[in-house]
Amino acid sequence: MEIQNLNPNPIMPTNPNxxxxxxxxxxxxxxxxxxxxxxxxxxxxxxxxxxxxxGILQNKSTSLGKIEDISQIEIxxxxxxxxxxxxxxxxGTIEKGSINGEGTHIxxxxxxxxxxxxxxxxxxxxxxxxxxxxxxxxETNASTKTSxxxxxxxxxxxx
Numbered sequence: 001m002e003i004q005n006l007n008p009n010p011i012m013p014t015n016p017n018x019x020x021x022x023x024x025x026x027x028x029x030x031x032x033x034x035x036x037x038x039x040x041x042x043x044x045x046x047x048x049x050x051x052x053x054x055g056i057l058q059n060k061s062t063s064l065g066k067i068e069d070i071s072q073i074e075i076x077x078x079x080x081x082x083x084x085x086x087x088x089x090x091x092g093t094i095e096k097g098s099i100n101g102e103g104t105h106i107x108x109x110x111x112x113x114x115x116x117x118x119x120x121x122x123x124x125x126x127x128x129x130x131x132x133x134x135x136x137x138x139e140t141n142a143s144t145k146t147s148x149x150x151x152x153x154x155x156x157x158x159x
Contacts, residue, residue, distance in 0.1 A: 073128060075157050077157060079155045080121075088139060091109065091133070093133050094134055095108060096127070102143050102145040102146040103120050103146065104126060105118075105119040106118060107134075117146075117147070117149070118149045118150070119149075119150055121138070121151060121153070123152070123153055124152055124153075129155055134155050134158060135155070135156045136156075137155075138151050
């Protein structure tokens with residue numbers, strides 16, 4: 001007499017010659033994670049170079065690093081990072097000081113004290129432009145101490 005299989009899911013015989021795939025999902029995820037982590041840490045160990053053109057004038061060979069006298073600054077010339085475009089622009093007179101301890105210089109704009117902006121710059125020596133009417137271009141930074149904090153990227157002397 002034959003015994004009937006009452007199990008609705010019969011057991012299928014396994015094929016001993018069948019190989020499991022070498023690349024399974026967990027192995028792929030581990031390799032991708034290790035690749036991303038390695039790339040991240042390599043980028044931290046080898047810093048990217050700073051552009052040399054950060055302080056170059058628009059004319060031939062004079063750069064801000066070589067200017068020793070304020071009289072060498074010409075009206076109408078663009079100083080600073082000339083190859084980069086900046087989204088924020090303001091016009092006014094630069095003075096030394098800060099607003100509520102924020103920034104290294106102040107841009108006095110038309111409209112009084114409420115229109116003043118705090119300035120910082122890693123590309124330009126702002127001391128060279130104190131007392132001059134300028135048009136600045138740069139990036140706005142967040143600040144809780146002043147109404148407008150600008151990281152100056154380029155300056156055009158107007159007067």
